[in-house]
Amino acid sequence: MNKNIKFGTCVLMIAALLLGAVMVPSIAAEKVDGTKKDGNKIIENIEHVSKHEILLDESKIGILGISDPNPSTEGLTLIGSDSADTSNTWGSLLHSYRMYTVVNEEDPDYDYYVVWVQVTGEGTIVNPLNQLWTGIKNINNGQIVDWSPAGTIYIDSGEETTVSLGVNVGAASASISQTFNDPSGKIYPNKFTTTQFEPKYNTFESWLYDPAFSTGGTLIKSPAGETPTFSWYAGLI
DSSP states (O other): OHHHHHHHHHHHHHHHHHHHHHHHHHHHHHOSSOBOTTSOBOEEEEEEEOOSSOOOOGGGSOOTTSBOSSOEEESEEEEEEEEEEEEETTEEEEEEEEEEEEOOSSOTTEEEEEEEEEEEEEOOSSSOBOEEEEEEEEEESOEEEEEEOOSOEEEOTTSOEEEEEEEEETTEEEEEEEEEOOSSEEEEEEEESSSOEEEEEEESSSSBOSOEEEEEEEEEEEETTOOOEEEEEEEEO
16 A cells, blocks of 8 residues: 555656656746746846947937936947837836947047947836846957946945046047936946946845946947947846
8 A cells, every 4th residue: 555655656746747847948938038046037138239320319218217318428429329128027128229439530440439338127026126237249340448337336325326438549539428326236347358248237225126227338449441230238137
């Protein structure tokens, strides 16, 4: 009798394991966002290809009231911008990029570009925001030679924080900056190579339902006459 009970239990356990093995891939394929061990959901916009000479109405690229919608610039010419958003029961994302040329008359072999990315994210009661990131990658016809933030910037709730990138190319001087007001946390360069840059924001406050913001920029050097292309993305957890 005991042997039969043990045998039946083993059969049920094996059946459950097989069923689980069948179901896991279908669950993973069902959603674009993933799941971390703590149960929070990842919400992502993935690999939007850059567009040049397609300028959107800047007023449509809003930042939910926690930042000036447009970065401040000097010595830069806007040549392309785009935005994307996504939302579901776990939260929402709104992100954008802007691409600028740098006036450069002393280096005829290269052209210089600034790409500025920014993202606003918001969690929900069941999925509070913990981290927020955006970036560019897969750069063609160019490479990153500078970026900002270059180190960790600590953010105090209720105080304004500014991220800026200064550009010096020969006698040419340019700059870009953006001021925002986030809950307590930090923003830092999470990934930085010659073909990828990703600024990331971590909140210091648990159970954050308010919107949070992350931003940063890169200087890209390209052979003269070749405009760089890239993919841009964002995510939160």
